[in-house]
């Protein structure tokens with residue numbers, strides 16, 4: 001299929017219910033042509049936080065930024081990234097370093113939000129999709145690119161698949 005024709009036709013013709021519509025990114029071969037992510041800011045930056053080891057209040061050492069890939073916007077077809085600013089602290093009593101808690105947003109050290117992890121696990125465990133199909137579904141319907149090996153790691157870590 002010629003990409004220009006495919007894209008312009010699908011953008012203008014209103015689909016009937018249940019009609020097959022090709023994915024609008026199907027003919028795109030260059031990464032820079034993919035839709036730009038919508039950036040959403042989240043703040044987890046605090047002046048002081050209690051130390052998770054000893055409970056002593058610890059001042060902020062610095063501000064850090066982290067990008068998390070979230071479920072995208074299915075209406076506009078754009079991916080969605082969270083830019084999280086968070087505070088890193090050092091405890092004056094036990095000298096331990098720790099970050100402001102953001103486990104509600106994402107697992108530690110991960111690049112995806114909890115919403116993406118939960119959706120991926122559900123696709124495999126509840127809907128029975130193979131890992132590769134789950135990875136494709138996440139991109140096609142939720143505009144988040146997750147390598148299938150990452151989906152597999154999440155499912156195995158969740159302990160929900162026999």
Ligand SMILES: [Zn+2]
Pocket residue numbers: 051052053054055056091092093094095096
């Ligand atoms: Zn401490």
